[in-house]
Amino acid sequence: LAKTTQPISMDSYEGQEVNITCSHNNIATNDYITWYQQFPSQGPRFIIQGYKTKVTNEVASLFIPADRKSSTLSLPRVSLSDTAVYYCLFTGGGNKLTFGTGTQLKVEL
Amino acid sequence: EPEVTQTPSHQVTQMGQEVILRCVPISNHLYFYWYRQILGQKVEFLVSFYNNEISEKSEIFDDQFSVERPDGSNFTLKIRSTKLEDSAMYFCASSEGLFEGQGNTEAFFGQGTRLTVV
Numbered sequence: 279l280a281k282t283t284q285p286i287s288m289d290s291y292e293g294q295e296v297n298i299t300c301s302h303n304n305i306a307t308n309d310y311i312t313w314y315q316q317f318p319s320q321g322p323r324f325i326i327q328g329y330k331t332k333v334t335n336e337v338a339s340l341f342i343p344a345d346r347k348s349s350t351l352s353l354p355r356v357s358l359s360d361t362a363v364y365y366c367l368f369t370g371g372g373n374k375l376t377f378g379t380g381t382q383l384k385v386e387l
Numbered sequence: 388e389p390e391v392t393q394t395p396s397h398q399v400t401q402m403g404q405e406v407i408l409r410c411v412p413i414s415n416h417l418y419f420y421w422y423r424q425i426l427g428q429k430v431e432f433l434v435s436f437y438n439n440e441i442s443e444k445s446e447i448f449d450d451q452f453s454v455e456r457p458d459g460s461n462f463t464l465k466i467r468s469t470k471l472e473d474s475a476m477y478f479c480a481s482s483e484g485l486f487e488g489q490g491n492t493e494a495f496f497g498q499g500t501r502l503t504v505v
Contacts, residue, residue, distance in 0.1 A: 375494060377432075
């Protein structure tokens with residue numbers, strides 16, 4: 279089973295760009311990389327998904343190198359409301375999501 | 388924006404009692420899930436449900452747990468005889484399709500039911 283490794287926590291200040299990197303050395307060919315966000319006492323929320331290269335949407339960008347052994351979630355100009363836990367997951371067939379411990383991002387003024 | 392709704396938001400029950408947690412998934416979704424999160428721990432998969440049957444379950448989902456889709460809109464999780472260690476946040480989720488990475492198949496989670504067993 280493919281496993282992800284992320285930093286346990288990160289601190290940032292408002293207005294800065296935050297990059298959270300996830301390692302996944304044994305990613306399978308059919309796995310997509312997906313990121314979810316979770317605020318305290320709320321359910322996880324989908325942020326972005328990609329297979330390789332770069333994907334951008336209205337809230338984030340996802341960078342995946344050619345070897346796909348890592349991925350980086352980039353949050354431009356974070357605000358206090360981006361303080362949350364961010365999870366890197368695989369979605370590659372099957373019908374469940376496996377969450378790791380995630381990265382607790384804390385944004386301060 | 389469509390959303391998954393869960394009721395109640397908080398339930399307190401005595402050990403040994405049965406509880407039913409309710410969820411209304413997004414109307415055109417076909418796959419339904421229950422997850423739980425013990426305070427301070429990670430989100431854990433319990434069960435997935437498709438076409439009126441369980442498609443996958445974790446080892447947490449033992450004989451004390453059951454799921455049902457009693458009508459066209461509700462999806463329920465029943466815990467027959469609650470234990471102290473069942474205290475957790477329970478999240479219902481739904482998705483249009485399987486997580487096969489085609490397009491942006493995502494799971495939509497509800498706000499959760501906080502279950503406290505005393």
